[in-house]
Amino acid sequence: MITLRPSKRSEIDRFDQLDRQEHARGFVIQTGKRLHLKQFIDPRISYLTIENFSGEFCGYFILVLDENSRSVEFRRILIDHNRRGIGQIAIREMEKYCKSELNVKRIWLDVFQDNEIGVHIYEKMEYERFNKKSFEGKTLYLYEKAL
Numbered sequence: 819m820i821t822l823r824p825s826k827r828s829e830i831d832r833f834d835q836l837d838r839q840e841h842a843r844g845f846v847i848q849t850g851k852r853l854h855l856k857q858f859i860d861p862r863i864s865y866l867t868i869e870n871f872s873g874e875f876c877g878y879f880i881l882v883l884d885e886n887s888r889s890v891e892f893r894r895i896l897i898d899h900n901r902r903g904i905g906q907i908a909i910r911e912m913e914k915y916c917k918s919e920l921n922v923k924r925i926w927l928d929v930f931q932d933n934e935i936g937v938h939i940y941e942k943m944e945y946e947r948f949n950k951k952s953f954e955g956k957t958l959y960l961y962e963k964a965l
Contacts, residue, residue, distance in 0.1 A: 829875070879908070929958065948961065
């Protein structure tokens with residue numbers, strides 16, 4: 819069992835540390851603490867902390883509400899490397915949060931083509947690829963899911 823809650827500003831150092839984990843470096847565009855701080859105060863951006871059943875920090879999400887407020891960009895999920903195995907459960911909880919708290923009808927995301935685990939998980943969780951684009955010489959797949 820995991821829970822999601824709105825993140826606290828005091829957790830930004832932890833988010834920055836997770837971004838720099840070895841398993842994340844190749845797939846996560848490095849945000850850095852300064853950008854996390856700027857994004858944290860943006861009213862369209864939601865940071866959600868992932869906790870396990872005993873309230874221990876496991877990871878975080880970044881969600882960005884689109885201007886029309888009908889869809890949300892699932893910008894990031896990062897799980898502490900010691901807490902592997904909870905990502906899909908966390909994504910299901912995030913989807914519930916998006917539907918009930920953000921009142922959106924669609925979630926979309928991008929994932930690097932060479933992130934085979936990410937691509938597999940999103941497709942397994944019924945996200946559908948709708949486009950692709952290039953970012954710094956790498957291919958990004960764009961996926962969406964109706965809620």
